[in-house]
């Protein structure tokens with residue numbers, strides 16, 4: 299589903315070069331739930347940005363669903379990203395001036411029609427039902443708890459039915475009860491077929507996934523199977 303081959307990522311400014319990732323070879327299969335751990339600055343977000351087609355590597359290839367995307371232009375990357383990938387962030391990234399329902403509809407605004415013929419509104423309502431938030435559709439983000447905000451963000455990530463969900467510390471801003479709730483939703487989505495990659499600082503969350511990759515100083519220093527897919 300996602301393959302990274304001989305990836306190197308260097309950030310260049312006029313005065314400094316930072317080697318953020320080096321020699322990354324990683325193949326993530328469909329329906330896998332993979333977690334990534336490592337200390338601050340080791341390259342986790344950089345790796346997620348490459349898998350999410352938000353940035354391109356300095357060297358090596360990124361393949362998503364068998365397509366080598368490294369030569370793609372911005373427009374093609376944006377299109378593929380919108381079709382295939384849903385994003386969840388630690389700080390939710392919701393738009394405070396929009397209702398919960400309007401926030402969830404956002405990814406659909408960039409699509410033509412839905413193949414099922416359902417309206418954007420109905421798809422957004424369905425996504426909110428899946429995360430148990432049907433009763434908060436007309437609320438605004440600042441009227442919700444942290445766990446509820448993250449559930450809205452998950453609904454927004456899944457509304458376009460992406461094959462891949464990328465979650466960057468999705469439980470990082472939540473207490474452990476809310477974190478466990480969010481993790482249970484992600485596990486359910488994975489059981490239903492989504493491929494999930496999650497960055498976490500929490501070993502107990504990582505233990506609930508299929509596979510744990512550890513990064514240190516831009517390199518992969520561990521890759522262990524925890525459960526079969």
Ligand SMILES: Nc1ncnc2c1ncn2[C@@H]1O[C@H](COP(=O)(O)OP(=O)(O)OP(=O)(O)O)[C@@H](O)[C@H]1O
Nearest residue numbers: 309310316317318337338339340341342343344345
């Ligand atoms: N835009 C940029 N320009 C220059 N250097 C960058 C840029 N983004 C990241 N870096 C550097 O690349 C390295 C990896 O950063 P990255 O954000 O991927 O780490 P991280 O593991 O996600 O860290 P954290 O856990 O603190 O979020 C760091 O040394 C960082 O300083």
